[in-house]
Amino acid sequence: MLKAIKNWIEVRIGLDELVRDQLTEYRIPRNINLFYSLGTVAIAAFSIQVLTGIVLLVYYVPHPDHAFKSVQGIMMDVPYGWLFRQVHAVGSNLLVIVVALHMLSVFFMKSYAKPREMTWLVGFAMLLLTLTFCLSGYLLPWSQLSYWATTIVTNMPTAFPYIGDYLTEFQRGSSQVSGATLGRFFALHVMLLPALLVMLLGIHLFLIRRIGISRPPFGPGGQERVEWTQFHHESYPDGMPFYPHYIAKEVFMIMVYLSAMFFIIAFLPTLFSPADANIPADPFKTPAHIKPEWYFLAPYQMLRVIPSKFLGITLQMIAITVLFFWPFLDRKEERNILKRPVLLGGFIGALLVWIGLTIWGNF
């Protein structure tokens, strides 16, 4: 019976050839490392967010009068609602870590170099989308924390000349964070952003398979140069089979991700949930110490440190722009960052500044 079904499919889509081309005979560089699996982990993490998000969507009510209570209902009354919400909430934080690590490893191994500039651009856009996902999702529980953290973040564009106030009001749908903001963020979070992310993810994966996976600059064969004057698929005939060799590594990494998630849920369930996250939003009562999510703490602290907020915002925009276009600005042939002390110093320095500002922003 199974064989008959398989034959039926085989005749129609050539399943054997597909499996052969995409899995068993698909080869990847022998010196590939675990960091290359972070992209797959990010896809798995995003899929988990989608699945748990759908369950939460069944019970969540996007209205200021009901949002907080509906979330409490999910936590206390819906069977296993707590599990879905915890996986979604902890997962959103871990997803930011995974995507950021993926970007850092791509940067560190200069995998963005020609001909993969477009892959970098799409990947960077997905990082920004992930952060927008987190920002929009943060407001939905309508707690004191989510309300005031969103107030801070949506206030930031007021620093822009001429259009700043309009931008802030456009985000909020009103002069203050309100029910209109909740409606907008909800629509963004469950419709527009997922559609955009899936589209970009499709382009990202297409580019990876079309161009071929990049060779890490470290280990055997890492220093090989390929002259790229016309398009060709970069393949590795003597490389490691993708299936089952590399798939096993990817499964390992996904399980590490899930283990980290359930370690937090089991032993540190309040790690990403400060006390204000458990108090209903009150627009008339500002909490004593308000701050945004940990991944926005560095830009937040930067704005607090720089006396001119506009200058601070502009510097951040420049940093994002430079990073976005980095493949076109980095013209050196050398791919091994360890042999480029200036770039390595800048990379580590920027990372330390980011970590320092994040820690500082906590106080």
Next chain:
Amino acid sequence: MGKFLRQSSVLFIVLVLAVPVLAGYRDIASNAIVNQAVVESEIENLCLTCHESAMMDEKRRKIPGEWRASWHFQNDVSCHNCHGGDPQDAALAMSPERGFVGVPKYQRVPAFCGTCHIGILKNYLASGHGRALMENGSGPNCVTCHGAHNIQKATIDIINENRCSQCHSYDRAKEMKHALSRTEQKIEDIEASITRLKAARVFTEEEDKEVFRTLAEFRTLFHVVDVSLVKDKTDDYLKRLGVIDKKLQGIFSELDSRRNFSVFLLLIFVGMAITGYLLSKTYS
């Protein structure tokens, strides 16, 4: 094409850099972005401004500090909530037109506090304490036991030999304290449980309200200073508190089972991670 993209990137960055120059000086030294919301919500309190200034004598200057250390402060009860007046209007801050009553006379203190503590006022006035105050102005008022500004959360330790024996023997008060202690202990236990649940991010609004209702009735009751009445009602209160406690214990056991289930899933994923690792080693 690559050259074009490189040049375009540089041009874009130059344009972004040019924006601040074109924009000029807008918002320099402004705190508007981050703290705007906070500043907007802070209400200026002129009572504190004056009472903390050098124009006040030492006794009055101490009041803001005592109030900040009080249970009222923790529950957002401010100067004007008791004394009336307008803390935001310097001209009319102490005007009777704005309801300013200032410091009440000794005999008027129960009515002053009873504006909010209505049930307690009623029972206090029916008690020996209240009757003595109203009839000849000699009985204790609220301040005698609770203090004026540094009012702390009430406990049965307010009933003690030093305080009570200033006016009468401690015997009946001691008996009263003993009758109250079981209920008081239960309330303390439940409040500790609620604090633990809040730390675990459980929303306890319903339980908070139920405990508050019970506590308010309990406090109201013993202001009658009637030992036999307190003894009669103790079982009722313990029964009501028992229902709340049972519910809280149910939440605790739910949290325990959630953690156990999470640990179970954690072990499964750790096991699968180890299997994946060993498989990848076998293949390589």
